[in-house]
Amino acid sequence: MSWAHTPTLTQYLIEQRRRFPSATGDFNHLIIDVARACKAIARQVAYGALGRTTHAVTTSVNVQGEEQKPLDVISNECFMRLTEWGGYLAAMASEEMEEPYLIPDQYPRGHYLLLYDPLDGSSNIDVNVSVGSIFSVLKMPEGKEQPSVEDFLQPGIQQLAAGYAIYGPTTMLVLTVGQGVVGFTLDPDFGEFMLTHPNMRIPESTKEFAINASNARFWEPPVRRYVDECLKGKTGPRGKDFNMRWVASLVAETHRILTRGGVFLYPRDTKMPLKPGRLRLLYECNPIGMIVEQAGGRASTGYGPVLTVQPTELHQRIGFVFGSREEVELIEHYHNDPDAHVSDLPLFANRTLFRDV
Numbered sequence: 001m002s003w004a005h006t007p008t009l010t011q012y013l014i015e016q017r018r019r020f021p022s023a024t025g026d027f028n029h030l031i032i033d034v035a036r037a038c039k040a041i042a043r044q045v046a047y048g049a050l051g052r053t054t055h056a057v058t059t060s061v062n063v064q065g066e067e068q069k070p071l072d073v074i075s076n077e078c079f080m081r082l083t084e085w086g087g088y089l090a091a092m093a094s095e096e097m098e099e100p101y102l103i104p105d106q107y108p109r110g111h112y113l114l115l116y117d118p119l120d121g122s123s124n125i126d127v128n129v130s131v132g133s134i135f136s137v138l139k140m141p142e143g144k145e146q147p148s149v150e151d152f153l154q155p156g157i158q159q160l161a162a163g164y165a166i167y168g169p170t171t172m173l174v175l176t177v178g179q180g181v182v183g184f185t186l187d188p189d190f191g192e193f194m195l196t197h198p199n200m201r202i203p204e205s206t207k208e209f210a211i212n213a214s215n216a217r218f219w220e221p222p223v224r225r226y227v228d229e230c231l232k233g234k235t236g237p238r239g240k241d242f243n244m245r246w247v248a249s250l251v252a253e254t255h256r257i258l259t260r261g262g263v264f265l266y267p268r269d270t271k272m273p274l275k276p277g278r279l280r281l282l283y284e285c286n287p288i289g290m291i292v293e294q295a296g297g298r299a300s301t302g303y304g305p306v307l308t309v310q311p312t313e314l315h316q317r318i319g320f321v322f323g324s325r326e327e328v329e330l331i332e333h334y335h336n337d338p339d340a341h342v343s344d345l346p347l348f349a350n351r352t353l354f355r356d357v
């Protein structure tokens, strides 16, 4: 019965809280309800084309006659309905809602703000590839009564917690509260998230990169150069062969990189000059960025740390490069110093010793 000694998510949160005697428990309550939303979404996703509706959704505003809604909308409602009542949130913002959702008057208002992408990678649903949910927790600015959009526009370093759930062959919840990264696996027998990955770390170096190569003609020169050098392999400036991966699901890419290293790029490019990148800063890049940095990796815009970017809009997009620290540093180096060489970085200079060129 080794599982009897494996802590659940609830146990983990209670033990963390014991270290902060002044904590009210609101934060734990929030995370537990978010985890419950993720469990509901996991079930919903697992039904696939059979498309059943969960209780979480039918208890929302008078659903007359079970109309079929896209899974993005159902997942958004799971997050809303399962967290709005708890008294710990002031407001929430989602990829699926143009404006923030203020906690209605019937419930008490708390001091936290929740941002989320309820179903990430949803274009992959039909092909039965892993999808997920991403979330970020911020504190309401002091002295504010009525929450507004501006309250959500905080740089990523101010996040109190961030996490994602991945709905793959197993459902997992990966969480950081700023003390490293922990991973829980959903035990289908008990419906509990069990602590199976107590210390997730991203290896510092890698031989794997992930980028949508169909955009190559729109890439800026530093990105083109980085990928070219990877493709040149053993006989090129990097002195080693690389593999390429591309799932087109941010959560799935993150989970792979967190497990075995690698680097992911969705850089700013010239395809849509008005959109400086593809991924959303507040509910995709910032939470993933916090997890990556807490796991010893690096999260960047390509030019510098993503977590220090001052957001200007709720649904703002940005270039995003993250993963194994050495690779991301090299990519930043190429962006900031166009004449840079691989060997300018001490870490990479060492490697030349082992190359016979």
Ligand code: MN
Pocket: 117, 119, 120, 121, 250, 284
């Ligand atoms: Mn997404």
Ligand code: MN
Pocket: 072, 095, 117, 118, 119, 120, 121, 122
């Ligand atoms: Mn989404």
